[in-house]
Amino acid sequence: MSLVEELIAENNEIKELSTVLEDLISNPSMRTNSIFCELLQRFQNKLGSHLKHEARSIYSDLLNDADKNKNKIASEFLSNTRELERIQSSYVKRWCNNNNDNQQEFEKETKDMFKLVKDRIQMEESHLFSAL
16 A cells, blocks of 8 residues: 555544434534543544554655645645644543533534545545645
């Protein structure tokens, strides 16, 4: 399996988990359910592993490439990666405890977070992978 095929397979797993989690968020009792939090942790771990896999296998080559466009793509993705990791970490810490009961805020933040991840996956598949 090629590197791009591996990364696409990881993206597919992340998308599948986000689809399941998105279906669960409309039920208020799910947020405090330990299985929901386990799935959310699994999602975070898969996303984190995927981003680290990219960092180990892609960015240094693109940053050192003579093609300035590839350098720019790598820099933009590295910046996006740091922001995505920060948002994801904050999200899991906030919503996997029982201190916040605002269901509407939870649903909105969850949908926003999943949209960020889906947008990232789309950018990877349309811009990053084609630069390899």
